[in-house]
Amino acid sequence: MTDAGVSPHGPTPPRLLPDEVHRSVGPGTALLRLETTGSRQSLLDGAWWPRSRDVEREIPPLVTALTEHLGPITRVGLDASAWNSIPSRLVVDDRVVHLDSFPVGDDTVLITRGDNDHFSLMLVPPNTTPEAARTAMARAVRADNVTQATEILLAELPHPAGP
Numbered sequence: 680m681t682d683a684g685v686s687p688h689g690p691t692p693p694r695l696l697p698d699e700v701h702r703s704v705g706p707g708t709a710l711l712r713l714e715t716t717g718s719r720q721s722l723l724d725g726a727w728w729p730r731s732r733d734v735e736r737e738i739p740p741l742v743t744a745l746t747e748h749l750g751p752i753t754r755v756g757l758d759a760s761a762w763n764s765i766p767s768r769l770v771v772d773d774r775v776v777h778l779d780s781f782p783v784g785d786d787t788v789l790i791t792r793g794d795n796d797h798f799s800l801m802l803v804p805p806n807t808t809p810e811a812a813r814t815a816m817a818r819a820v821r822a823d824n825v826t827q828a829t830e831i832l833l834a835e836l837p838h839p840a841g842p
Contacts, residue, residue, distance in 0.1 A: 722827055726816035727788060728803040732762050734778065735769065742771040745790060749798070752776055754791035761785030761802075786828040801828035804836070811836050 729737040734757065742752045751774060759765055759780040768777050783789060790798040801819040803812045815835035818824060824831075 722799065722825060723801050723819045724790075724798040726801040726803060726819040728807065728812050728816065729805050731805050734762050734765050738769055738776070738778070739771045741788075742769075742776050745798075746772065746774075749790075749792050752790055752792055753794070754779055754789075756781045756783060756789030756791070758783050758785045758787070784829060786832055799828075801831060803832070807836055 727741060729741070731737060738755055742755065745752050752771075754777045756779045757765055760782075761784075765778050765780050768775050770776070779789075781789065785804075786802050788800045788802050790800060792798070801815070803815055807815075815831050818826070818831050818835065819828065826834075
């Protein structure tokens with residue numbers, strides 16, 4: 680039997696965002712960096728690139744994907760100014776998920792597992808080009824990231840030319 684993370688051919692290199700994953704990231708993708716320690720040092724726990732601003736269409740698959748890795752999700756916090764109407768709750772996989780409207784900014788989604796365990800995901804705007812979205816998401820999930828979502832998106836997303 681081998682130790683976790685060590686193959687018979689030597690230690691497994693870190694795989695934060697392998698090239699094949701980087702190329703396959705498309706709209707609707709969520710990337711997570713899950714730390715197994717109690718102290719999460721970076722500002723963001725992951726990134727999400729929804730296909731639209733339709734809460735009832737986009738949140739259920741996100742919650743399903745997160746539940747697979749985090750366990751049951753109880754709440755999702757969104758900025759109401761960034762989404763088409765936000766209902767107070769959705770039923771996802773036969774579980775009620777409460778939706779909260781917070782002035783967190785349209786670049787962040789707050790996820791709650793249980794009563795107090797919170798995760799912060801950078802939200803990539805739906806109309807972002809694939810390369811810009813991939814670059815921003817890769818930066819957000821770096822273990823040493825101390826940059827806020829707004830700053831990452833401003834740095835990575837193309838800006839319209841001035842008049």
